[in-house]
Amino acid sequence: MVFVLLVIALVIWMGIDLMLGAKKRRKNPSSLKSVSADMEFIADGDDFLRMLLKDLDAAVDHIHMMFFIFRDDTTGNEFIDKLCEKASYGIHVRLLTDYMGSRHIKKSTIKKMKKSGVHFSFSRKATFPLFFTSINERNHRKITVIDGKIGYMGGFNIGKEYVGKDPKFGYWRDYHLRIKGEAVHELQKQFLSDWSRENAGTELDEAFFPSLPKGNALVSLHITNGNSVEEMFISLIDDATSLIYIGTPYYIPGDKLQESLLNASSRGVNVKLILPIRADHPFVQEASFPYLVELIEAGCEIHQYMNGFFHAKVLLVDDQVCDIGTANFDKRSLTINGEINCIFRDQEMITKVKNTIERDIVQSDPLHLKRLKDRTLKNRLIGPIARALSPFL
Structure with missing residues (x-):
């Protein structure tokens, strides 16, 4: 009985602790500084x-x-x-x-x-x-x-x-x-x-x-501590008119960012994601599957990198603006971690990045809906646990 009470007390303490931490992070300052480089x-x-x-x-x-x-x-x-x-x-x-x-x-x-x-x-x-x-x-x-x-x-x-x-x-x-x-x-x-x-x-x-x-x-350095990354990604995606490339090792974007990409696809923007074929973190792939199913059903392309492990974090929109930094397309980067990202419009640099992205796509396999729906029973059972843990992955 004492053990049960201790576990309950620990869970309550953890819940209050994390709730207060999340509230505090929402008030953390972030900065967006434009400078030459x-x-x-x-x-x-x-x-x-x-x-x-x-x-x-x-x-x-x-x-x-x-x-x-x-x-x-x-x-x-x-x-x-x-x-x-x-x-x-x-x-x-x-x-x-x-x-x-x-x-x-x-x-x-x-x-x-x-x-x-x-x-x-x-x-x-x-x-x-x-x-x-x-x-x-x-x-x-x-x-x-x-x-x-x-x-x-x-x-x-x-x-x-x-x-x-x-x-x-x-x-x-x-x-x-x-x-x-x-x-x-x-x-x-x-x-x-x-x-x-x-x-x-x-x-x-x-x-x-x-x-x-x-x-x-001219570059903009976006420095964050558990906030405003999501808003920055959404603002770039919502301005897209023709093409979006996203490279990330972890895709657990949450509802707002996912909706922004789905809306982009619905207005005719070609949305392409590069993800690793293998995971370096437990539960990450299972937590991402519901989001990937939605993207594929909406006509987005998912490419799984085959030539090793893909860890790059990049967002390229319309060959006009690019973001490279430390933030992943996951809830941890969006709402918890300290991150730094560099946003730029330099055409020479964007061409180099785009050429690299397209070479990485050549070394990737397309992810089809059938593969996502043909998962094993074990993976299907892990799915709900992964989704529950997704803010901490």
Whole structure:
């Protein structure tokens, strides 16, 4: 009897905790800052690894890195060794990783970094009184700033799977941006904001914000904390007149975003989604199936990427506007996580992204309604559980 009462009390506590957390997130500030930038599009893990290590090696003042997942594996240690080396030379190095996403970093590795002079911190650690909210709200941003002059943001994390070295996933497809110009200041501000949240009394250095040239393109950096991503996606989709490409590893959009896509299809917009053929998270595919059935019945195209794992987050509308960032088309990105997205209209960059999307579609299989309806009994039984858990997947 005592055990039952404890379970009931725990469930009530969790429910109140999560309800208060959701209410608080709806009031969180978000920002949409338009600045100039020069952008380089990266869609291959080896290219990302090579370019980032080269820029780290050239750092002369500071390195600021923030990732949701930072593995303590061979790939992660290649970066850790580089950070330790630069810190030992007197370069100011800060590494911020999400508490849950990077929880497997060994204490000995953290000790090694700190001994070398690397300033390491976890982001979004568990706290009271809203304990369940704090372990559910994740910092999903991936930002690197080097010498205040070069920035990175996008979908890649640090670990062997992201460079195609995990046989479970094979080749890893992701979209990332290397940025120069005034936009780097905005990446720097967000990094320092996230860092200061965990490390009170952080001092700012003028070297963090050197004078930067204007870039060739105008971009809008959309920074969110559990709100306004949905509104941004819907505003872009509702303006579509001919074509929408969406790439995401997880498609659990909720009713409003799903309706926006269905409305686009009904007015003659060609809607195409790229999703992975396999899942890297339990229940994700089952939670997405009801939404996918609706899209296919409405005439939308669903393509499942076959050449490894598809992790890119991209929205391209009418060859006119593109969004690349960290937010997925799922409820967690829409209503819980801290995210950063880059929206741009630069035609040269959009052409590069579109060409990559179309190559990815060639390496995908179309998903037909029959395959969704011919699921096994086990999958059908899992479906209701997955839908109930979808806000937390």
